[in-house]
Amino acid sequence: MAEPLLEVRDLVKHFALPRTLLDAAMRRPPQKVRAVDGVSFAVQRGSTLGLVGESGCGKSTLGRCILRLHDSDRGEVRFNGVDLAGLDEGALVPYRKRLQVVFQDPYSSLNPRQSIGSTLLEVLDVHGIGTPAERRRRVAQLLTQVGLNPGDGHKHPGEFSGGQRQRIGIARALAVGPELLIADEPLSALDVSIQAQILQLLLNLRASLGLTMIFISHDLRVVRYLSDEVAVMYLGQIVEQAPTADLFARPQHPYTIALLSAVPEVGETRREQVAIEGEPPSAVRVPQGCRFHPRCPWKVERCRHESPKLREILPGHTVACHVAGGGEVATEFRPVHA
Amino acid sequence: MSGPLLAVEDLRVEIPTRHGIVQAVRGVSFTVQRGETLALVGESGSGKTITCRAIVGLIHSPGHITDGRVLFQGRDLVGLSEREMEGIRGRGIVMAFQDPMTALNPVLTVEAQITEALSQEGSAAARRGRVLELLRQVGIPDPVHRLGAYPQQLSGGQRQRVMLAIALARQPALLLADEPTTALDVTIQAQILRLIAALQREYGMALILVTHDLGIVYHMVDRVAVMYAGQVVELAAREELFARPRHPYTIGLIRSIPSADRGRPLIPIPGTPPELIGMGSGCPFAPRCEWASAECGRGEIPFAPVGEGHWSRCLKADQLEAVAGG
Amino acid sequence: MSTLAQRAVASLPVKPRLASGLVIGGSMLLALAAAALLAPALSSGDPNAQNFEAILQAPSLAHPFGTDNFGRDVFTRVLYGAQIDLRIGVLAIIFPFLFGSLAGAVAGYYGGWVDAVVMRTVDVITAVPFLVLIIAIVSFLGSGEMNIFLAIGAVGWVTYSRLVRGEVLREKNLEYVAAVRSLGFPRRRIILRHLLPNAVAPAIIFLASDVILVILTTATLGFLGLGIRPPAPEWGMMISEGREFLSSGWWVAAMPGFACMYAGLAFILLGDGIADILRVRGQ
Numbered sequence: 001m002a003e004p005l006l007e008v009r010d011l012v013k014h015f016a017l018p019r020t021l022l023d024a025a026m027r028r029p030p031q032k033v034r035a036v037d038g039v040s041f042a043v044q045r046g047s048t049l050g051l052v053g054e055s056g057c058g059k060s061t062l063g064r065c066i067l068r069l070h071d072s073d074r075g076e077v078r079f080n081g082v083d084l085a086g087l088d089e090g091a092l093v094p095y096r097k098r099l100q101v102v103f104q105d106p107y108s109s110l111n112p113r114q115s116i117g118s119t120l121l122e123v124l125d126v127h128g129i130g131t132p133a134e135r136r137r138r139v140a141q142l143l144t145q146v147g148l149n150p151g152d153g154h155k156h157p158g159e160f161s162g163g164q165r166q167r168i169g170i171a172r173a174l175a176v177g178p179e180l181l182i183a184d185e186p187l188s189a190l191d192v193s194i195q196a197q198i199l200q201l202l203l204n205l206r207a208s209l210g211l212t213m214i215f216i217s218h219d220l221r222v223v224r225y226l227s228d229e230v231a232v233m234y235l236g237q238i239v240e241q242a243p244t245a246d247l248f249a250r251p252q253h254p255y256t257i258a259l260l261s262a263v264p265e266v267g268e269t270r271r272e273q274v275a276i277e278g279e280p281p282s283a284v285r286v287p288q289g290c291r292f293h294p295r296c297p298w299k300v301e302r303c304r305h306e307s308p309k310l311r312e313i314l315p316g317h318t319v320a321c322h323v324a325g326g327g328e329v330a331t332e333f334r335p336v337h338a
Numbered sequence: 339m340s341g342p343l344l345a346v347e348d349l350r351v352e353i354p355t356r357h358g359i360v361q362a363v364r365g366v367s368f369t370v371q372r373g374e375t376l377a378l379v380g381e382s383g384s385g386k387t388i389t390c391r392a393i394v395g396l397i398h399s400p401g402h403i404t405d406g407r408v409l410f411q412g413r414d415l416v417g418l419s420e421r422e423m424e425g426i427r428g429r430g431i432v433m434a435f436q437d438p439m440t441a442l443n444p445v446l447t448v449e450a451q452i453t454e455a456l457s458q459e460g461s462a463a464a465r466r467g468r469v470l471e472l473l474r475q476v477g478i479p480d481p482v483h484r485l486g487a488y489p490q491q492l493s494g495g496q497r498q499r500v501m502l503a504i505a506l507a508r509q510p511a512l513l514l515a516d517e518p519t520t521a522l523d524v525t526i527q528a529q530i531l532r533l534i535a536a537l538q539r540e541y542g543m544a545l546i547l548v549t550h551d552l553g554i555v556y557h558m559v560d561r562v563a564v565m566y567a568g569q570v571v572e573l574a575a576r577e578e579l580f581a582r583p584r585h586p587y588t589i590g591l592i593r594s595i596p597s598a599d600r601g602r603p604l605i606p607i608p609g610t611p612p613e614l615i616g617m618g619s620g621c622p623f624a625p626r627c628e629w630a631s632a633e634c635g636r637g638e639i640p641f642a643p644v645g646e647g648h649w650s651r652c653l654k655a656d657q658l659e660a661v662a663g664g
Numbered sequence: 665m666s667t668l669a670q671r672a673v674a675s676l677p678v679k680p681r682l683a684s685g686l687v688i689g690g691s692m693l694l695a696l697a698a699a700a701l702l703a704p705a706l707s708s709g710d711p712n713a714q715n716f717e718a719i720l721q722a723p724s725l726a727h728p729f730g731t732d733n734f735g736r737d738v739f740t741r742v743l744y745g746a747q748i749d750l751r752i753g754v755l756a757i758i759f760p761f762l763f764g765s766l767a768g769a770v771a772g773y774y775g776g777w778v779d780a781v782v783m784r785t786v787d788v789i790t791a792v793p794f795l796v797l798i799i800a801i802v803s804f805l806g807s808g809e810m811n812i813f814l815a816i817g818a819v820g821w822v823t824y825s826r827l828v829r830g831e832v833l834r835e836k837n838l839e840y841v842a843a844v845r846s847l848g849f850p851r852r853r854i855i856l857r858h859l860l861p862n863a864v865a866p867a868i869i870f871l872a873s874d875v876i877l878v879i880l881t882t883a884t885l886g887f888l889g890l891g892i893r894p895p896a897p898e899w900g901m902m903i904s905e906g907r908e909f910l911s912s913g914w915w916v917a918a919m920p921g922f923a924c925m926y927a928g929l930a931f932i933l934l935g936d937g938i939a940d941i942l943r944v945r946g947q
Contacts, residue, residue, distance in 0.1 A: 101842075103842065196607065244600075279493045
């Protein structure tokens with residue numbers, strides 16, 4: 001198999017919580033939010049990885065670490081073989097053109113005081129792309145590419161709707177001609193019918209530009225539609241990863257099973273509802289052993305003490321669970337088959 | 339008492355603003371029977387939240403109800419004084435709001451807020467007992483220790499449960515739940531929806547569920563009212579709506595949902611919803627509609643029956659019968 | 665207004681219109697500045713010319729604002745006073761604005777101990793009432809224009825730093841900042857071209873009213889005998905000196921007082937107008 005475009009290895013990012021003066025004086029170490037706690041995966045060129053999980057699972061932090069918006073504590077982020085995590089700011093600049101991002105909130109992801117044309121021009125300017133005349137043409141081209149009127153470059157973000165602003169954000173990301181696009185919940189702040197429009201746009205752009213994508217979202221329906229492969233995150237770790245169809249047809253991890261059963265779908269007969277009670281624990285006090293075990297309906301004794309590693313259960317399908325796939329046998333556990 | 343529990347008739351709400359008059363609700367009509375669940379489906383700007391607020395009399399000046407009736411148990415709520423409305427809120431109709439963080443008072447404890455909602459008769463001990471019972475019913479673990487908690491100390495799901503406890507304190511006949519799960523994770527959402535359904539069964543309560551998520555609608559409600567630009571554009575029983583949608587917007591919404599079958603193309607609705615200021619006549623959806631013709635731009639489109647218990651505000655409803663739904 | 669109406673309004677393109685505050689306030693100020701500059705031409709030319717034949721004369725054609733107890737023409741003194749007060753007002757705020765905004769931006773962006781040092785200093789200065797500090801400093805340094813600048817410079821920057829810091833704290837977490845960081849924009853460009861323009865608006869708006877605060881402070885110092893030395897026709901001094909003559913010659917104190925009011929109104933209207941312009945289209 002060809003070398004993946006992006007490979008993440010054992011990435012760790014913890015945030016230290018602020019301490020009181022007393023704690024600092026007594027040298028108590030700060031508590032840490034273990035946002036990303038040992039994540040590894042690879043994305044092949046031209047494919048789309050969906051990263052799903054609920055709030056607090058660390059998927060957004062993971063995205064930002066890949067982009068070097070946060071500096072990770074440990075681990076590697078190999079882009080085309082080069083470890084981005086080890087580069088300093090200066091060496092990183094050429095890579096900024098090759099990985100780009102689309103953010104969630106169309107209302108805060110654009111500088112309100114800059115016209116959109118100027119915003120796009122500035123990107124080309126800073127990266128020295130093309131001559132000034134070529135840049136103006138490129139801006140018009142970008143606007144058209146995302147479905148906007150190329151003559152609207154003088155307008156400010158406030159004059160556009162949420163969906164249109166999201167298009168502008170996409171145009172900005174594409175301006176530098178990236179190979180990898182990280183979309184961090186790009187649809188979540190939009191109305192349903194506009195979501196469909198932007199989703200369609202992303203699909204078309206991906207096809208026409210040959211983009212590799214990491215699509216971060218909590219919306220499983222959209223992830224299923226867009227991704228070739230899906231990774232499920234819980235409390236800072238990947239608990240299951242598989243090709244899309246496989247994950248949805250044969251989920252193996254109890255959390256994935258519960259997650260999928262909770263998604264209300266139109267028209268399908270409902271999956272058997274697996275109720276998990278309680279709330280996810282905080283990423284500060286991560287449970288011992290398997291992180292999910294306090295809420296897991298199928299846990300066994302081993303789950304309390306030993307944290308499971310990702311292992312391949314079916315071809316291309318990895319799970320971090322002691323019980324799944326015929327490991328330790330729990331009395332009632334049975335993964336769902338299509 | 340016979341007749342529907344709630345009957346909204348041709349409700350109209352206007353909000354004067356600096357830029358003109360926003361016609362937020364333009365002739366909304368629907369009924370809700372005792373114990374029934376009605377979904378109010380729409381996107382932002384459809385008027386679904388304002389409709390609910392109008393029902394409970396929470397439209398603040400300069401907005402006001404300009405026309406129509408809201409008949410609750412046969413009595414018109416429009417035009418009632420604030421005092422009279424206070425008598426109806428809490429026992430007759432309650433509203434649970436979308437964002438529990440802003441809907442709960444951050445300086446009052448959980449116990450204080452639920453107690454406020456209870457009738458003030460009886461002893462303090464009896465009231466506390468009722469509070470604990472409510473907390474148990476909404477699934478708050480270890481309720482005794484949660485009495486003194488403040489909203490900020492609770493998670494999103496727990497706040498939503500507290501809000502439901504407040505809403506149910508006096509066993510209302512009708513609950514208006516405005517996007518109760520939009521801000522929550524999907525597993526918590528499933529918990530809360532199950533809870534609402536259970537409480538509904540227990541109390542025999544009618545429910546108006548405001549949502550934009552057709553998936554939730556599919557699994558939870560009896561009837562659906564689809565709203566667009568301040569009007570109800572389609573009203574039908576749930577199965578009927580998904581099997582035989584008879585309004586282009588409904589069809590568009592259903593088609594906008596990415597299907598499990600990746601081969602099936604996504605067909606987004608083109609364009610954007612209209613400004614609600616200075617709306618002309620004719621169908622507000624026409625500019626985005628693939629079946630629209632010249633006559634759609636003229637006059638008020640009637641809300642007409644297209645089947646048993648199925649109404650649509652579309653001149654082309656018959657043509658749409660051939661279009662497969664869902 | 666409900667979110668629905670808010671969205672309906674917010675989604676409308678705002679037609680650019682000349683803020684009336686800007687026009688009126690601006691014109692008033694221009695008129696005042698012109699009058700101040702043209703003082704020699706418009707008035708008798710010498711604010712200190714005494715004339716004991718014409719003491720405490722009521723406003724007349726010869727003396728539009730009357731004369732004071734030294735027979736000096738009040739109109740002339742008010743115009744020449746405008747030179748002094750406007751000059752002080754405008755010059756005194758330059759340093760506080762520049763230094764305060766920069767300090768606030770740095771504190772907000774870098775956080776940590778930099779923020780702590782700046783903000784604790786701000787807290788200490790704020791703990792003492794503004795006028796008390798100014799009076800203390802001026803008493804110590806002596807009167808005179810330069811010392812007023814020094815005093816206001818030492819004290820007046822704190823408000824700007826608070827305003828700008830607050831905005832920077834808010835703005836730096838917004839996604840457009842993350843976006844330009846991910847696009848590899850150098851930090852200087854981010855701070856100067858993206859953060860500052862969005863963070864400095866409240867400071868600019870405050871600037872307009874700060875001018876009048878400075879003028880009033882100068883007037884107060886003059887009133888207390890601490891500011892500009894007589895016989896300089898500073899408005900505050902004039903009001904102070906005119907106190908004794910309220911019954912016999914109300915115009916001596918009142919005219920410079922009206923001048924203060926006029927300038928104040930002009931600056932506030934101007935500030936409103938600037939606020940309107942700086943309010944981003946669509947927000």
